[in-house]
Amino acid sequence: MIQIISTKPYTDQKMGTAGLRKKSKVMMQEHYFENFLQSIFNTINPSGKTFIVGGDGRFYNDIALQKLIKMSAANNVKKLIIGQNGYLSTPASSNLILKRHTDGGFVLSASHNPGGENGDFGIKFATQTGGQCSSQVSDQIYANTQTISEFKIYNSPDIDLSQIGLYKMGSMEIEIIDPIVDYVELMKEIFDFNLIKEMFQKGFTMRFDAMNAVTGPYAVRIFEDILGAAKGSVLNAVPKPDFGGLHPDPNLVYAAELVKIMYADDAPDFGAANDGDGDRNMILGKKFFVTPSDSLAILTDNYNLIPAYKNGIYGVAKSMATSTAVARVAANKKIGYYEVPTGWKYFVNLMDSKRITFCGEESFGTGSSHIREKDGIWAVLFWLNIIAATGKSVEQITLEHWKKYGRSYYLRFDFDGISTDTANLLMKDLTLKLPSLNGQKINCFEVDKAETFVYNDPVDHSSTTNGLRILFADGSRIVYRLSGTSSSGATLRVYIERFNRDNLQADPRIMVDELLKIAMDIAEIQQRTGKKEADVTT
Numbered sequence: 001m002i003q004i005i006s007t008k009p010y011t012d013q014k015m016g017t018a019g020l021r022k023k024s025k026v027m028m029q030e031h032y033f034e035n036f037l038q039s040i041f042n043t044i045n046p047s048g049k050t051f052i053v054g055g056d057g058r059f060y061n062d063i064a065l066q067k068l069i070k071m072s073a074a075n076n077v078k079k080l081i082i083g084q085n086g087y088l089s090t091p092a093s094s095n096l097i098l099k100r101h102t103d104g105g106f107v108l109s110a111s112h113n114p115g116g117e118n119g120d121f122g123i124k125f126a127t128q129t130g131g132q133c134s135s136q137v138s139d140q141i142y143a144n145t146q147t148i149s150e151f152k153i154y155n156s157p158d159i160d161l162s163q164i165g166l167y168k169m170g171s172m173e174i175e176i177i178d179p180i181v182d183y184v185e186l187m188k189e190i191f192d193f194n195l196i197k198e199m200f201q202k203g204f205t206m207r208f209d210a211m212n213a214v215t216g217p218y219a220v221r222i223f224e225d226i227l228g229a230a231k232g233s234v235l236n237a238v239p240k241p242d243f244g245g246l247h248p249d250p251n252l253v254y255a256a257e258l259v260k261i262m263y264a265d266d267a268p269d270f271g272a273a274n275d276g277d278g279d280r281n282m283i284l285g286k287k288f289f290v291t292p293s294d295s296l297a298i299l300t301d302n303y304n305l306i307p308a309y310k311n312g313i314y315g316v317a318k319s320m321a322t323s324t325a326v327a328r329v330a331a332n333k334k335i336g337y338y339e340v341p342t343g344w345k346y347f348v349n350l351m352d353s354k355r356i357t358f359c360g361e362e363s364f365g366t367g368s369s370h371i372r373e374k375d376g377i378w379a380v381l382f383w384l385n386i387i388a389a390t391g392k393s394v395e396q397i398t399l400e401h402w403k404k405y406g407r408s409y410y411l412r413f414d415f416d417g418i419s420t421d422t423a424n425l426l427m428k429d430l431t432l433k434l435p436s437l438n439g440q441k442i443n444c445f446e447v448d449k450a451e452t453f454v455y456n457d458p459v460d461h462s463s464t465t466n467g468l469r470i471l472f473a474d475g476s477r478i479v480y481r482l483s484g485t486s487s488s489g490a491t492l493r494v495y496i497e498r499f500n501r502d503n504l505q506a507d508p509r510i511m512v513d514e515l516l517k518i519a520m521d522i523a524e525i526q527q528r529t530g531k532k533e534a535d536v537t538t
């Protein structure tokens, strides 16, 4: 029953920030998916192991899942635990890896990238930690893709994934499970569901935009069925292979329907959105947006309001590019504080070694050590729990936070679709230029430090470089990075932060404008890319 099929390597199967992400049509090339999966198997030896499997329901999920099942059977995997209909959000998958003590898992998703035949497809591979594999492992997998000559696949009809139950393919067991139930149980252990329920009974209103992606069924079950939010509070609740044409990235640009509702005069009390695979979140109040960096700081400052954290938290971490708002909270609370490269995988060692409980990133990700991935619905429930416990609005909570700690005005500017060569040369030249900026005064900003960011992991002692940063004496910062999640070409990200202790309600765009000009000049962005301004600002 096991077929051994000859194949030839593809040269472009290097994982980025979070797994392998490509255009769907690239992924659909002959043996492309099979080569990559067999390379993972060749690296980790899956014999006798158990994996959690699911996806965000995007185009090609159904076909890729059947390939994954058949290749697992042929590679002697002991058992696959699969979400019904192939659905599992990234956080639900991480939870199951830990809860069922499996050897890892696969989520078929390109996360916040658009789906469909002309969109993107991806594969996230997690280890038994519940977090995505380390760069060392992904380097080995990539090396394997460069020499692969054959893959193994079981010759068998497709498995029907619509029915919960136990099945077999050869000697491999297949368990099809409800993708939601274990996740709901976990959320109930963390948050005060009764308190939130009472708030909805008293007339509190919310909208959650699932963006036609995987969190729809989770959100309907939790917010509407269990907590009692009004029916219809969850928008775009049915996962669709092309996300109904939406770009499932929960930010002010792409979650346009929700933003329109939340900025209307009759806006509900609370708004939130999640991305394709449910690990990102955006938080909105009435005509009010909370940046992900501020959200991390506010959640950390209010940990004592949440049942699971009320006895204390270990510490907090952020990606370097994320604003420094949470650093001030950590200093005030006297808890550990860490800055890591972009990529949730860098938080895993810190969580496993109990150095941190919370972590977050500017890219709309927040989470805690309840799992080893960022968690969109967790962040929404955290906010609902704070609102229920304090009786304050999103805006009030945020304004009070700024009054206590000052405000980091923060925006990210993305320059998309640059040729890889242009982007790499820009970063290389900028790296060489940075030391000459040290101590210089640019307009009214004095450069304190200009450097390549180097992260030395305190647990496994690995060293990673990620991005360039210019730190100014007044606490402002400019950070440059190339995205590791583009499916083609390069995206240059420029992150600007300007700290202010007193002027708390200005327009962020105006506040960061001068620094943006400085950032564009220093990196010669217009001369090198032809772009006068960013394609997307978040």
Ligand code: G16
Pocket (backbone or CB within 6 Å): 017, 018, 110, 111, 112, 275, 279, 280, 342, 343, 344, 345, 361, 363, 365, 482, 483, 484, 485, 486, 493
């Ligand atoms: C992934 C990673 C995040 C990262 C984000 C953006 O998120 O898990 O850690 O912040 O990509 O990365 P980049 O700036 O390199 O594009 P997701 O939600 O896409 O899996």
